[in-house]
Amino acid sequence: MIVDDDHLVRLALADILDTDPGITVVAQAGDGAEAVEVARSRQVDVALLDVRMPRMDGITATRHLRALPRPPQVVVLTTFDLDQYVYDALAAGASGFLLKDTEPEEIVKALRVVAEGQAMLHPSAARRLIDRYHRTARTLTAAERSRADRLTPRERDVLALLADGASNAEIATTLGMRESTVKAHVSRILSALEVGNRVQAALFARDAGIAH
CATH class of the missing domain: 3.40.50.2300 (Response regulator)
Structure with missing residues (x-):
């Protein structure tokens, strides 16, 4: 539409x-x-x-x-x-x-x-948008901290790259994974953080100090 x-x-x-x-x-x-x-x-x-x-x-x-x-x-x-x-x-x-x-x-x-x-989101554009309007990470609520704690170390690695605007293929190359594995990790991350899409996950990562 x-x-x-x-x-x-x-x-x-x-x-x-x-x-x-x-x-x-x-x-x-x-x-x-x-x-x-x-x-x-x-x-x-x-x-x-x-x-x-x-x-x-x-x-x-x-x-x-x-x-x-x-x-x-x-x-x-x-x-x-x-x-x-x-x-x-x-x-x-x-x-x-x-x-x-x-x-x-x-x-x-x-x-x-x-x-x-x-x-x-083009990587540079994603970073400019997030950095310009989300420079100061807000304090996570107790519920949000609990959700962040659900992530495994590998999922945190994936989330950090996702927050930089990397595609699934780019994440797979950087972390030495299959792209299908990255997709599974991203799905799990969205579910664990209770967010609707990759952009909201990236913003959460910035607040949680997980982004690079």
Whole structure:
């Protein structure tokens, strides 16, 4: 589902995505409120949302979409790569972000990656976002410390690399694992930390002092 208050942007994005036979644009929406209503009535695997929209912005819409019984993965769009609203959207449950001037093939790649359950954050962009708006690690609650203690040393190694923006393949190479093993570790980490996606796990890692 493509969500943007600019009709021409929606059309352009739809044209880009229609070039890939593995992607079907099932719906479009002009703001976050409409997007949530659409997602309640039909199956949406990935929602591509603008951050700034009337009625309901992308941050609020992300939170509502991720709370649905069948939540779509969310990728947010922004004009600025260091937009605080993007950080807020990631914290709300988005799995990544794209700039509006991203090359068409990269947009397609991002949606495919996110649909598979991974985050689409360029490593340097991930670090800038997290560092700029999350510099001072907050104190973990007792419950959060307990969740962090559930992780094995190997899972902590995986989480530290994940927090640096590394992909599963990059983590596998660095730690000498199979990629399937990394996927299993990531799944276990998300479950242990009780977070919804890799980005939220990365933020948790920063707070817990696990990130590099």
